[in-house]
Amino acid sequence: MKKLIITAILTAGLLCGCVRSQVPESAPEEISVSVDSAAQLTESDVVSRGAELRKNYEGTVIQIIGEFSDIQVDSADDALRCAAQVADLMSMEEAFPQLRLARSDTPAGGFSYLFQQYSGDAEVVGAQLVISGSEATGRVDNIYSSLKGKVDADPEIVFTAEQAKSLASEKYGDPKDPKLVVYSGRLAWDVELTSSKSEVYELYIDAKDPNGRVLDTEEVIED
Numbered sequence: 001m002k003k004l005i006i007t008a009i010l011t012a013g014l015l016c017g018c019v020r021s022q023v024p025e026s027a028p029e030e031i032s033v034s035v036d037s038a039a040q041l042t043e044s045d046v047v048s049r050g051a052e053l054r055k056n057y058e059g060t061v062i063q064i065i066g067e068f069s070d071i072q073v074d075s076a077d078d079a080l081r082c083a084a085q086v087a088d089l090m091s092m093e094e095a096f097p098q099l100r101l102a103r104s105d106t107p108a109g110g111f112s113y114l115f116q117q118y119s120g121d122a123e124v125v126g127a128q129l130v131i132s133g134s135e136a137t138g139r140v141d142n143i144y145s146s147l148k149g150k151v152d153a154d155p156e157i158v159f160t161a162e163q164a165k166s167l168a169s170e171k172y173g174d175p176k177d178p179k180l181v182v183y184s185g186r187l188a189w190d191v192e193l194t195s196s197k198s199e200v201y202e203l204y205i206d207a208k209d210p211n212g213r214v215l216d217t218e219e220v221i222e223d
Contacts, residue, residue, distance in 0.1 A: 033080040035087040035096050041068065043089060061090045063144045072138040076101050079113045079131040082140045090143075092129070094150035099129060109135050119151040124182045125190070125204075127151070153182045159212045164189035164205045167212045172203060180207065183215055192220065 043053060043061070051066030064086060071082045080099070087093045095117050102116040110132060117127035127148040133140040161178045168175035168191045178189035181204070189205040200220040206213040 033077055033084055033096075035084045035093050037088070037093075039085060040088045041085045046086065046089065061086075062146065063142075064090070065142055067133075067137070067139050067141050069140060071140070073111060073133055073140060074138070076104060076113050076115075079111075079133075079140060080115070083129060083131055083143055086143070090145050091149070092145055092147050095127065095147035098124070098151065099147075102128070106135075107132075111135060117147055117151065119153045119182045120155050122153060122155075122180045122182050122187060123190075124148055124151050125184075151182055151185070153185065153187045154208070155187065157187065157207050158210050159189070159205065159207050161189060163212055164191055164207070167205060168193050168203050172201065172217075175203075178205070186215065188215055 046053065046064060046068040049066065049068045051064050051068040053061050054063040054065070056062050069082045069085055071078060071085075073079050073082060083092070084096065087096055098117045098119065099115040100118055101113065103114045105112045105114075112130065112132035115129040115131070117124040117129075126146055128146050130142075130144045131140055132142045157180075161180070164178045165175050168178075173193040173195040175191045175193040178191045181188055181190045183190070183204045187207040189203075189207050191203040191205060192200065193203060194200055202218045202220055204215040204217070206215050
């Protein structure tokens with residue numbers, strides 16, 4: 001499986017303009033914004049504002065395009081408060097407490113925030129919330145979610161980081177230090193490595209398996 005890594009992620013309109021990116025130097029902190037069940041916007045509320053809803057094959061709303069909230073965004077917390085208004089509509093309420101700010105960008109004439117879902121200190125692979133909007137209006141006009149619902153992975157590690165790095169080095173190539181993640185519901189080590197052909201891969205190694213079972217390998221194509 002190939003994995004395309006791009007600076008602007010997903011479809012939230014982050015690809016245009018000059019971007020100044022800020023990534024937290026240390027592990028992201030847990031958010032302080034909560035979901036107010038009494039302040040939820042419905043599908044009709046959002047559509048009546050002229051916004052467009054996009055759903056997945058299960059019928060879950062995964063993206064809202066267009067302004068749907070009057071909240072003025074000056075910070076990541078403001079952006080999350082806006083997202084919290086559609087947490088029920090986008091089935092994000094269970095994952096919301098597990099979000100952490102991963103990066104903030106300032107494309108020309110706009111703003112964008114990327115939030116990553118975590119289970120404890122383990123990043124949930126593929127579970128992200130992207131919020132972007134216009135600097136002119138100060139409002140969110142695009143929100144995309146690939147969150148996984150509440151994820152509670154067993155934190156006990158059987159196969160260590162040192163073992164994962166050694167396994168990757170012996171069988172696959174030159175690895176970087178492993179990062180603890182949740183992959184397909186399992187606690188795993190995410191090991192980025194370079195093969196003998198200078199190809200870059202991400203290797204997911206089961207942290208619960210005493211033999212270090214390889215869960216998946218993805219080629220990283222940097223753009």
